[in-house]
Amino acid sequence: MFEMSSLRSEWLRMQYAATERSWNTDYVGGYAQTLWKYIQSNMDREDVYARYLAIIQSSGTGKSRTVDELSKTHLVIPMNLRNSGSHGFPPPDHNVAYYLCTPGGPEVLGIRMSDFLQALFEQTLHVLETEFRRDVTETVAEQFREYMTAGMTMGKHGASRINFYDEVLERAEKARKSRATSASEVYAPLQAFQKLADLLRSLEPQESSSTPLVILEFDEAHVLTKPQSSVYMGPVWSSFGELRRVLRAFSKLPLFSLFLSTSGQIETLVPSASRFRSIYSFTNVGFDHLAIKLSLIQDIPTVERITSTEHLCHYGRPLWGGRYDCGNDDIKSSMIEFAAHKLLGGVDYEGRWQDLSSAQILACLAQRLPIEFMTTRYPEDLSAELQQIERHMRICLQFDPNTLSLKTLSPSEPILSEAAYWMMQGEHFDVPAQLMRVFHDYPVDRGHLGELLVMTLFTVARDAAIGPPDDLGEPSGRKRWCTVPALLEKLFRIPESSTMDHVNILSATGCTVDNTGSTICDEVLEHVFADSKMYFNHWVKTYEHELVKVDYLARQMFRGVAAFCDTGNIWIDGIIPFLYRGSQIKVENVGVIMWQCRNDSKYTDTPNIELLRAMDPYSLGIFDPSHPVDVPVIRIVFALAADTPCLKLVSDTGPSINTTHKFKTYDFWAAGLSPEILGPVRHGYEKSWDALLQLSNGWRDAYQNQLVPEIDLRVLNPAVADDAAFWQTWCEEAP
Template structure:
């Protein structure tokens, strides 16, 4: 609780509030696409900063914050109990549909009236109303309770709502008022309350007269969506939930400078806005009006610190390339991350407590997706994809205006990937069986040649190798592991000491004895170009390895390898090695190595023309007969040496991970037989924030904002 409250006291970072303002205005002022009602949903995974964005937004825009969380449920900001009690399912059920419609109108009327009274009594400067009101509403708040001023305000709103009777003052059908600014027709208490509130605001300048002046922000808004009584048409009084009726009242305020946003960390992400053919309003179904698209661009990496580098005579010393979490809690010896924090992350990822038994398939999908690039195939989002966003930390990159198409991803986050590693080590988590279930039961891109299978083999080898202590104290708890322990965990070492692993020149184990890797998940790139030294350096810094873009020539993945000295990890362009892989699942690639495949894995085409250290190239011939060969090859014109490994067959004779469950791995092979369009935002900073959700996928600077200027200069 203390950590959560303190985190809100830290300075806000990011441009999400500005992006939200752009989103609202662009759609409200679109003369060709008039919205049905002035509201939108904020759709994003848990922990992405929806509530914090609104709080920061309220410093410069007048926001009336309403939190409808259950009063006893933990969370920050705390619940507004008086309003929750007003709209809770048990309370709403006491109203018939017509009375529920009147209740929502009365609530808005009471809200505007009571807020106006607070401003009239306490505020003195109309130019500073947003920040003043934010201070008023947050004064005295704690993790478990709102401050007394806010409590008193909403108690007054709740009491006033229950006493206002629209039955005697408002016709049973809505007034024929097309626009808020239209003064024709009978007087209405709601309109009068809005106008009186707006008198406190400084008049607009002509060029922004249509911009919203008051924003209603409903947090934990799923409380409003509980069904009361079904109805087929939301345009009438027989609507079936508080939100349905509230939406009708908000529609009545079209043309006024009032806008609403709805946030929720639970429930269905389509509960406030959905495909028009499923919308209960006939006018939305026919296209006469549209819904304002959901806002998703909250950004990523706002709190990522530029990684410090220390220039040494022979290169750059990475003094802080691994995890850096300061805590008095017990830490993992492998990652340095506090154990208690990691348990919290595991619960958020799986949406269940640690002692709830074996994970269900959807949770296992979430775990694997933090290690492997699992991409949903269908442009029309599925229930499974939606559930991953709602409950399992999957990030929503974009939702189209029709609310039919959604692009999601598991954005690169090393801490969450490390939590997934811990979950995969549990006795009841069988990784190959889990991937088999994912590939067979979810609509995902399986790849063309079994790439996900090879990546899982590498992930499991990494999880074993990272347990082997590294030599330097400086690297303790930073996630580094040796290349040789990694290879031993990946492949079954031949028993014959004169075998291919002991080359006639320099044995592989000697060539890489002081070489290390640093990854706990794979990130798939969207473009083929730019896989150069600075790019691989970024992956190394982020504890990630590369899955190449579709159609990448010669290779399917890459893992940077760095050397260790007495000072620590030294990064030098000419001494940064690479582990390259190519995957084949056709049976024509079998036990006999094919030189042409290794020749196609040419580092020179990525700019590595002066490499002074050996590299490793591996071909995974997944459908071949079991065989394992290691060959030492000089590079073109003697530029560098390559240790080439041909690994054929999903067999326990070849891969250590296959020893206990060879049949499942073979089933994976049997089952294994699109890019920048996902960034739909056009304006700045919305587009940049959207691109930041997919770090390192291309060379555009937006994908590398997190890394800092010192690292960027290394590419020069």
């Protein structure tokens, strides 16, 4: 028992050391200056309730670090209100959090907030008068920051900051005891601030009165929003509400307040304009701060380099790269484990996916598949999405306090995708069943053509080709890439003997296509792509057709991206890039697997040649017609709703469309969702895949599971589908 405790202590010590070193590395990016400009742009507004700004973003994105960087050039008084017992950096100011969050009636809380601000400004004035040195080059802001951060560790603040807030609370208590009913007491906080502002102007006269001279930072501010009410359940109030009311009195003074939070209490920090008009929340604290920028012209990267844990860690939020760079070998080797811990909301993954909640499952799947919340929904749905920001690393793109509309996403973060891969490899992890669970519990977009299902098929096949992870989440085969044949062998089952209806995809032959027709070639797929290398661990939704070009696809490979093409082009739904030969990532060495899916019963086991022909890599702009390449492509159409399953090789598609450039292609028509054809569809799990397919036809949900017969409901919406019931009550005969 003692040995386990000792190991745990040593592990925490290493974690804390990496975090502290990471905080002290150079700040990257201009986001502190962006924040300052945003503050300045809102200083003169008279239509807001008070001069404060909520900075809302998920964990590890650099909120606190951005404000710390701002404090090097502008006077910031920092306060961290994190709950006792929770881990994070910077450490909490326990006595301040206790003082501000102690329950009380609205009047009591209002007086407490007023006394606190008065004491805070008086103590800051005292420190500047006694500690500020004019004989050094550092500004007032720099010297005050050094005073407040000196000696800070993961566990506690330094002596100067501890003493600072001890003095603040002692002054606040004196103010409470001496409080009278005279007007002078009411204005005491304003007078205290005015004295501080006068000193700052005398020390640095160049400061403009139109910009804030003092910025208050309330980190982990959601603790202030806990609602309070009387025993009779009358009006509800909170510490934050009363603090905001007191801050309103400073609206004509050069004071600005920042409230930082990952919390789902965003609607409290940024109330609707129908109640109080507030400044729109600030979310842009940056992304990819520490990314290792690669070039396709100089120092050409290799697939081995881009799939290393070091490379993965430097994409996304700075938490990963900073920790990796500042950690020892044990920290570096456990990055996947740490990412899983963060993705699950601060819970260690113990190897049992069955113990994961719906929220945790959603967080995992959203790191691999482009799962989006729908925008029009009820407040309880909004709360579920906010929880994903607060606890499960989802990014807040924007929040409109007037309509309570929220836009969030799980952007490309390869280290989190690898963590999700680790957890999805648990025994009997049924991916479609877990997706169904997410669809049932959350208002997320299901798609309507089955694209999400096909992306899931490819993802499961990729994981099988890579192989199982070890205990720390690293692939046991020590590589995160596979060949094209290795992927396709896991995507489609290899039959004992190849037939026209179920070909052996590895021994399939291709054809050469140009504007005159197609010519069958003898080279089999397995040999042609033997030296290929494919790396992807997650999908992203792309919005512009331009991104199908290999110039973009090659760069997307840097971060393990496969593209779901939500571009309005009906001829292509997804692209997975690969390297045709060797390991170097060059545009002229990039090939693609293109696919379409159809969830319509009119597409059967009979191939539709036009769908395949339309996926022309030159007419679609994937390959540059001015620089033709000798790289074969693979084209697949999934006819998901077909009754008769098959995997057919289509060896004669006829001439290509709108191009004079010939290219080699391997074309396949995959029909149905049979475990005999599709490798990810395991025997015994067919119902999960079928249910997921039916869910993709989401428009039918309105006509199903009703107490009245389905036909009656279809009657209420004529002419929208080909079921006879949509026509028979108003046409003599159905089409």
